[in-house]
Amino acid sequence: xxxxxxxxxxxxxxxxxxxxxxxxxxxxxxxxxxxxxxxxxxxxxxxxxxxxxxxxxxxxxxxxxxxxxxxxxxxxxx
Numbered sequence: 001x002x003x004x005x006x007x008x009x010x011x012x013x014x015x016x017x018x019x020x021x022x023x024x025x026x027x028x029x030x031x032x033x034x035x036x037x038x039x040x041x042x043x044x045x046x047x048x049x050x051x052x053x054x055x056x057x058x059x060x061x062x063x064x065x066x067x068x069x070x071x072x073x074x075x076x077x078x
Contacts, residue, residue, distance in 0.1 A: 013068055021061040028057025 032053020036046035 013065075016068065017061075017065040020064060021058065024057035024061040025054055026057070028053040028055070028060075032056075 029050060030053075032050040035053065036049035040046045040049055
């Protein structure tokens with residue numbers, strides 16, 4: 001079993017970050033769109049529902065990826 005340098009793990013983390021961010025943002029957009037079509041009539045409330053869904057998905061991905069990157073970036077003060 002060969003051991004990879006730590007620098008290569010950053011590429012894997014970025015790949016996961018991009019994949020997770022795209023998937024959760026799209027799922028949030030779809031969920032917000034379904035809610036908007038089912039519950040709201042006005043274009044501004046529908047747009048707000050879609051934006052809320054996309055923000056929810058992006059925020060969820062941000063939180064998950066922040067945990068993954070925590071500790072992998074060295075602070076410049078140490």
